[in-house]
Amino acid sequence: MPSAVRFGVNYTPSQGWFHHWLDFDLDAVRADLDSIAALGLDHIRVFPLWPYFQPDRALIRPRAVEQLVRLVDAAAERGLDVNVDGLQGHLSSFDFLPAWTRTWHRRNLFTDPEVLEGQATYLRTLAAALADRPNFLGMTLGNEVNQFSAGPHPDPDRATADEIDAWLTRMLTACEKGAPGKLHLHAEYDATWYQDDMPFTPAQAARHGALTAVHSWVFNGTAQRHGRTSVPTEHHAAYLIELSKAWADDPHRPVWLQEVGAPAPLIPAEHAAAFTEATVSHALDCPDLWGITWWCSHDVSRDLADFPELEYTLGLLTNDRRPKDIARSLAGAARDHTYAPAPRTTALAVPADPAARSRCAPGGDVFDAFFRLTADGARPTTVLDSRAADPAHLAARGITEVVTSDQVLHPTRGGTRT
Structure with missing residues (x-):
C-alpha cells in the first residue's frame, strides 16, 4: 500500500544567514x-548557532530560546513541522563552537565531563522549551558533528x-528527558560510512536514535569520477539509504535523507532541476524512507563573505525568495509522488569491520559493485558480510x-551470483 513520505527543506534564512539569531x-x-x-x-530543519545560545557553559540565553x-x-x-539541530556546530564550511x-579553554567535545554536562543541559533545555508544540518533530544532536572527531578537520577532538x-x-x-516521545536522532556526514578511522561508526548511525539520517553530497568524489548524469x-x-540498512538491527528502521543538494559547478545550474528529479525519484524507490529534506531553502546572500x-x-x-527551477522540481515531487516501492531482494555484502569502510566509498569495490548492479536493473540493497548467511535476517528484510563485490565486478574470478 502507498504510504506517506515527508518532503521538507533545511531552512537557511534569507536575511543574515544563520547569523539572523543576532x-x-x-x-x-x-x-x-x-x-x-x-x-x-511539510517540514523544515532549523539551526540555532550554539555559541549564540550558550555563550557560557552556565548561561543558556532565555531570549534566544524564546526566539x-x-x-x-x-x-x-504555515503548516510546517520543525526539527531542531542543537550543537551547531558546523555549517557550510564554518565551525561554530x-x-x-x-x-585557552580547550576541552574535548566528546569526553570532557564539564563539556558533556554543558551540552546535555543545553539539548535538554531546547527540547523542553518545545516539548508541548505539536509541530515540533524532535531534536537532531547537531549538524555533522562527526567532522570534529577526526581528519581532515584541522584541529579534531579525538575520541x-x-x-x-x-x-x-x-x-x-538528554533530548528525551526534555521532550519525551519525540523523534530524536543524530546525523553525520558521509565519512561515517566511508572513512576507515572515523570514530562515529555505521553501527551507531543505524542503531542510535529514532531513525537513521544520511547526508548525500556528490562532491565527495562521486560526480568528479563519474560525471553529473552518471x-x-x-x-x-x-545508495546511502540502502547502505545504512546493512547495520540496522530493525529490518524496517526508517531512514531520513536529511540533506541532499545540487552543488555547482559539478551540478551546473541548468542541470540542477534534472538532478533533483532523478535523485528524488531514485530515493523514492527505497523502502522504509521517512522523508527527503533538501539543502537548502534560500541562497546565501552575496553580501556575506568567505x-x-x-x-x-x-x-x-x-535570496529575495523567488523559486528556481529546482524548487519547482521538488515541489512537483512532493505533490505528485506515489510511494510504494517494491522490496529490494538482491543484497550486496559489505564489510562489517569499520576499518574497511573505504571499500564502500567512491573508488571502492563495494561502491562500484552496487552501481554495476544498479545499472543492470537489480535494485540492490546491502547486508553485512557477517549476516549474509543468516536466513532469519535475510527473510525479515525480504x-x-x-552477492559479493567480487562476483559482480569479476564474475569469471569470483564465481556466479547465487
Whole structure:
C-alpha cells in the first residue's frame, strides 16, 4: 500500500544567514516560511548557532530560546513541522563552537565531563522549551558533528568509538528527558560510512536514535569520477539509504535523507532541476524512507563573505525568495509522488569491520559493485558480510539473493551470483 513520505527543506534564512539569531526579525522569518510553504513542503530543519545560545557553559540565553520557540510557532501557522539541530556546530564550511571549549579553554567535545554536562543541559533545555508544540518533530544532536572527531578537520577532538557511543547515548537521553516521545536522532556526514578511522561508526548511525539520517553530497568524489548524469551520481542518495540498512538491527528502521543538494559547478545550474528529479525519484524507490529534506531553502546572500562558491547557490529559492527551477522540481515531487516501492531482494555484502569502510566509498569495490548492479536493473540493497548467511535476517528484510563485490565486478574470478 502507498504510504506517506515527508518532503521538507533545511531552512537557511534569507536575511543574515544563520547569523539572523543576532538580529532576530520575526517578520523576515515569516516571509521566508511563507515562501517555503508555498512550495507545498511539510517540514523544515532549523539551526540555532550554539555559541549564540550558550555563550557560557552556565548561561543558556532565555531570549534566544524564546526566539526559537517563536520561529517554531510561526512555522506551525504555515503548516510546517520543525526539527531542531542543537550543537551547531558546523555549517557550510564554518565551525561554530563556544569559547568555553576552545583555545585557552580547550576541552574535548566528546569526553570532557564539564563539556558533556554543558551540552546535555543545553539539548535538554531546547527540547523542553518545545516539548508541548505539536509541530515540533524532535531534536537532531547537531549538524555533522562527526567532522570534529577526526581528519581532515584541522584541529579534531579525538575520541574512540566507545567514547562516541557513550556521548551519543548521553546526548539522546538528554533530548528525551526534555521532550519525551519525540523523534530524536543524530546525523553525520558521509565519512561515517566511508572513512576507515572515523570514530562515529555505521553501527551507531543505524542503531542510535529514532531513525537513521544520511547526508548525500556528490562532491565527495562521486560526480568528479563519474560525471553529473552518471548512475552513481544520480543514485548516490539511494545508495546511502540502502547502505545504512546493512547495520540496522530493525529490518524496517526508517531512514531520513536529511540533506541532499545540487552543488555547482559539478551540478551546473541548468542541470540542477534534472538532478533533483532523478535523485528524488531514485530515493523514492527505497523502502522504509521517512522523508527527503533538501539543502537548502534560500541562497546565501552575496553580501556575506568567505563562503565556498557553491554555498551561495544551493537554495531552492533566491535570496529575495523567488523559486528556481529546482524548487519547482521538488515541489512537483512532493505533490505528485506515489510511494510504494517494491522490496529490494538482491543484497550486496559489505564489510562489517569499520576499518574497511573505504571499500564502500567512491573508488571502492563495494561502491562500484552496487552501481554495476544498479545499472543492470537489480535494485540492490546491502547486508553485512557477517549476516549474509543468516536466513532469519535475510527473510525479515525480504532478501532472496546475496552477492559479493567480487562476483559482480569479476564474475569469471569470483564465481556466479547465487
